[in-house]
Amino acid sequence: MSDTQTLIENRPPSVAALFLERVAATPDAEAYRYPVPPASGEGPSEWKSLSWAQAAERVYAIAAGLIELGVQPEQRVALASATRVEWILADLGIMCAGAATTTVYPSTNADESAYILSDSGSKVLIAEDAVQLAKAQEKRAELPELTHVVVVDPAGADLSEDWVLSLAELEQRGAAYLEKKPDLIKEKVGAITKDQLATLIYTSGTTGRPKGVRLPHDNWSYMAKAIAATGLISSEDVQYLWLPLAHVFGKVLTSGQIEVGHVTAVDGRVDKIIENLPVVQPTYMAAVPRIFEKVYNGVVAKARAGGPAKYKIFQWAAGVGREYAKASQDNFRRTGTAAVPFGLAAKHKVADALVFKKLREAFGGQLRACVSGSVALAPEIGFFFAGAGIHILEGYGLTETSAASFVNPGEAYRTGTVGKPLPGCEVRIADDGEILLRGPGVMEGYHKLPEKTAEVLESDGWFHTGDIGELSADGYLRITDRKKDLFKTSGGKYIAPTEIEGQFKALCPFTSNVMVIGADRNFCTALIALDEPALLGWAKDNGMEGKSYEDIVASPATVEFIEGYVQRLNEGLQRWQTVKKFRLLPRDLDVEHGELTPSLKLKRPVVEREYGHLIDEMYAGAREA
Incomplete structure (x- = not known):
């Protein structure tokens, strides 16, 4: 043993x-x-x-x-x-x-x-x-x-x-x-x-x-x-803990800390994160993808506000960073070292001095790694941060499995996957692609709901996660979608909406939330909520300074601007996945209106009910195949 x-x-x-x-x-x-x-x-x-x-x-x-x-x-x-x-x-x-x-x-x-x-x-x-x-x-x-x-x-x-x-x-x-x-x-x-x-x-x-x-x-x-x-944390670490402790992801972080004995700085005020990071100087922190998306959108907006020359430098650095991250991860997979070609390393050194060093300082300058969970992080955003030296280790788990079932293994992490199972956790993929888990982290059952428990928990301990995924030969798991979120078009094609949504967030730094629709329809559409701070910065440069968020998103100029990003998205998709129409929402989705869970996951049925009139508008007069 x-x-x-x-x-x-x-x-x-x-x-x-x-x-x-x-x-x-x-x-x-x-x-x-x-x-x-x-x-x-x-x-x-x-x-x-x-x-x-x-x-x-x-x-x-x-x-x-x-x-x-x-x-x-x-x-x-x-x-x-x-x-x-x-x-x-x-x-x-x-x-x-x-x-x-x-x-x-x-x-x-x-x-x-x-x-x-x-x-x-x-x-x-x-x-x-x-x-x-x-x-x-x-x-x-x-x-x-x-x-x-x-x-x-x-x-x-x-x-x-x-x-x-x-x-x-x-x-x-x-x-x-x-x-x-x-x-x-x-x-x-x-x-x-x-x-x-x-x-x-x-x-x-x-x-x-x-x-x-x-x-x-x-x-x-x-x-x-x-x-x-896992060896990912040590007694020398300083954790910055802001996640909701009512959520299983936040709660599990308190258990690991007690075992290892490191310092945890606790402050749940999300509006204080930017202010707290340079003060706390954490060595690691956990977050949900929305936080990394907001930071990414903010960085892009700041570079754009610096003028065309500064923005061009940023775009060049971001491209180099992604290329560097992909090359180092590929090489580590093949050889066990993260070395990259000399020319790429030299370019990355320049990009680091011009852009990435400042980004690391904004995170406190001591950050060794971030753990991301709850929903998938768009790989292109993950590669951007990896290239910047902010290593985001995606993990995976559910409330029913005490949060942590998979996590990326430190230096050997692979962006776009949730890593390998924690010691003691077993995994298998069912015939329909569903991920099944078994181990000491799995719940006892649902409180006073034996029938609901029996629906997901087999007598031999295997728990049905409701997520679809695939395992690599060496044990890395990639989540492709929630089983219940997958839909089939009227033409019989299966669509994984979260994959398309993640691609769009990586392409369009003005996105806050996006939801792809198309179940039993003959084409896909999308509802898009824009990131207010990023949008207001763009509006200022486009003759709409002082206008409200609602007025800006209703402007034909804004719709045309976002349409450019939708077209870029469609270029990388199969024909049946392409987003034929979209609508910009008059406000962002949020927890208060019940459209997001407290861990910022989309509540799709709620959004569909709230904005049913916009969905109907997009399909009005469309021929259903």
């Missing part, structure tokens, strides 16, 4: 146990950094730190406070908050109490929040602020099992009711309880079994009610050990 297998197979039953081990091993090492906004509300935040011992003091107090409130093992404690250090401390506190965390996105409306709290049977809600508290107060009559709400940031919240208390008060009560029972946490963590429920994450379904995915403690313990076994 290899050292890796031994490490994974001899794992403790829970991340709570791993946390106790980490605190004992490196109590004084820095664990977390978090921003404290200035009292005036203006100016940059001051970053503060917690050592592992300081974090543990708060985690154990939260755990003891929950136990004092009457929370029993496996009972659910809901957590409705944006990403912040208290989210992690609360989650660890819940796990150390032997209870289970129900994650709730802060953007979830009161009705859906009440459904999740009710369906999960959550006994306590840890709410970020007055806004999250108000949702519970509004729906209290529908939540008979909810006994307490704990408010993280009590500013403006009404704490006068006896069922509401602040997180500070919970910690004080917990600390007092621990004085009487100093061995309480050790006993509670020692009693946790690997099959005990640790987390209930509700998937944001595109139709109907969300399903609760039951993830036992062993899932996270396995993930912690498997991530460490």
Whole structure:
């Protein structure tokens, strides 16, 4: 048995146990950094730190406070908050109490929040602020099992009711309880079994009610050990964590960190990413493709704004960077070294000095790698960043597989693939191309939905992902589409829309979101939402300065401009894949209108309903074959 297998197979039953081990091993090492906004509300935040011992003091107090409130093992404690250090401390506190965390996105409306709290049977809600508290107060009559709400940031919240208390008060009560029972946490963590429920994450379904995915403690313990076994992270790393922790992708990153013991800087404010990167100077961070697309669009817009000469230099550098990335990856695949021809290396050195060095500095200057997941990253955007020295390692997993099932292996990464399976994860491709997974990361099942569980989870442990993909001879996986997103035209041709959408995003740096349509139609069309900052920059140079986004996209000049990119897209597609018509949307798609999931995936049925009139317009009078 290899050292890796031994490490994974001899794992403790829970991340709570791993946390106790980490605190004992490196109590004084820095664990977390978090921003404290200035009292005036203006100016940059001051970053503060917690050592592992300081974090543990708060985690154990939260755990003891929950136990004092009457929370029993496996009972659910809901957590409705944006990403912040208290989210992690609360989650660890819940796990150390032997209870289970129900994650709730802060953007979830009161009705859906009440459904999740009710369906999960959550006994306590840890709410970020007055806004999250108000949702519970509004729906209290529908939540008979909810006994307490704990408010993280009590500013403006009404704490006068006896069922509401602040997180500070919970910690004080917990600390007092621990004085009487100093061995309480050790006993509670020692009693946790690997099959005990640790987390209930509700998937944001595109139709109907969300399903609760039951993830036992062993899932996270396995993930912690498997991530460490990849060798992608070390104790010297600094992670910048901004992803929603209510999402499985954000949550799994906390497990790997505890096993390895590196620093994590936590701040979920997406609008602060650009400002935070030079301050945090991370060595690695995880993101969804939309973030890389926005950075790419911003870089292109900035180069264009610098005038024709500057833009020409940028285009040349971007081309060299992509060529360099492809050549180095191809050579690494063949020979194990990333060497490229001398002439290309010389050109790349110039491109690096003119363009790429500044881009790396904007990311903090220390970035070794980024991990990208949730949806596919357009390969041409991946190659651009690779050429710039910002290595994006695509990974793959689902809520039902505890997030991380595949990841690209460091230096041997291949853009356009999601890499190789994590140690302990098995994969096979079904006859229809569907990816099936089996291993210690797979869920126990859907909460109170045995029939739904049986639809995706076979009795021998194989999980049906619903994704279509192909494996290379040496084990790299490429995702081609969601099974349910594939469609057939009325002419009988199968179309993978995400592949076309990714190509368009790489071609057109003004794109924010794009959705290709064509099921049972005789040609493909597209709905296109443009990136507002990039579009406003272009509009300024084209006589539309001061106009609103809606007015700009309605302009014939804008439609003609984007049509040029659609024609370029079509040149690289098979005839039946080509986009014959398109419409520009009057606003971008977003989470608030329910068109994107919180991890920024397209909810296709919602978009089709919302913009059905534009789709009908594109097919009006068309002859259906």
